[in-house]
Amino acid sequence: xxxxxxxxxxxxxxxxxxxxxxxxxxxxxxxxxxxxxxxxxxxxxxxxxxxxxxxxxxxxxxxxxxxxxxxxxxxxxxxxxxxxxxxxxxxxxxxxxxxxxxxxxxxxxxxxx
Amino acid sequence: xxxxxxxxxxxxxxxxxxxxxxxxxxxxxxxxxxxxxxxxxxxxxxxxxxxxxxxxxxxxxxxxxxxxxxxxxxxxxxxxxxxxxxxxxxxxxxxxxxxxxxxxxxxxxxxxxxx
Numbered sequence: 001x002x003x004x005x006x007x008x009x010x011x012x013x014x015x016x017x018x019x020x021x022x023x024x025x026x027x028x029x030x031x032x033x034x035x036x037x038x039x040x041x042x043x044x045x046x047x048x049x050x051x052x053x054x055x056x057x058x059x060x061x062x063x064x065x066x067x068x069x070x071x072x073x074x075x076x077x078x079x080x081x082x083x084x085x086x087x088x089x090x091x092x093x094x095x096x097x098x099x100x101x102x103x104x105x106x107x108x109x110x111x112x113x
Numbered sequence: 114x115x116x117x118x119x120x121x122x123x124x125x126x127x128x129x130x131x132x133x134x135x136x137x138x139x140x141x142x143x144x145x146x147x148x149x150x151x152x153x154x155x156x157x158x159x160x161x162x163x164x165x166x167x168x169x170x171x172x173x174x175x176x177x178x179x180x181x182x183x184x185x186x187x188x189x190x191x192x193x194x195x196x197x198x199x200x201x202x203x204x205x206x207x208x209x210x211x212x213x214x215x216x217x218x219x220x221x222x223x224x225x226x227x228x
Binding site: 042045048097 | 145146163220
């Protein structure tokens, strides 16, 4: 089954404790992206990647890092999480986003206390 | 810069009513793509439809229909004879040549369909 898999689905952590949210896709898509969703703000792009070793900032990249060492994986790293990063995170992949849009993962609900 | 506006924050209807969700977009490009996604209470994002800027034909899929009007920069979504299962947050999104890797989303419209 073609899918984007994110882990974990739920995570509660403390301020400053480094964490990684994993994302993997099995569709051989070049494009991958991370979005965060907050009430009243919709979805905002954090980072995206057009291929292996090619990443770029989205609209809200502060406090996040990403890497794309393999085509299928695109982890999101929070080096020092803060409470304002409490949010619902979505990983997405696409063959060509402008033509086909993105296929989204199931989401990761992160709470930073 | 591209922008998507969904002015309706929340809509409540009773089952079997028709409902239209509004989407207005801004872009400087002549070539762009518009999307609708559904987010049910379970949280996942489900792709509903994609339209390119050169195809202004309205589209119907079962109880769903979409009205694309370039003259008013709108891409509205109508659900006919709504059902409780239609309760969800609906997002309109835009992609143009200024950001091939970016979908710009509206803030979403929450639709509540009561029995």
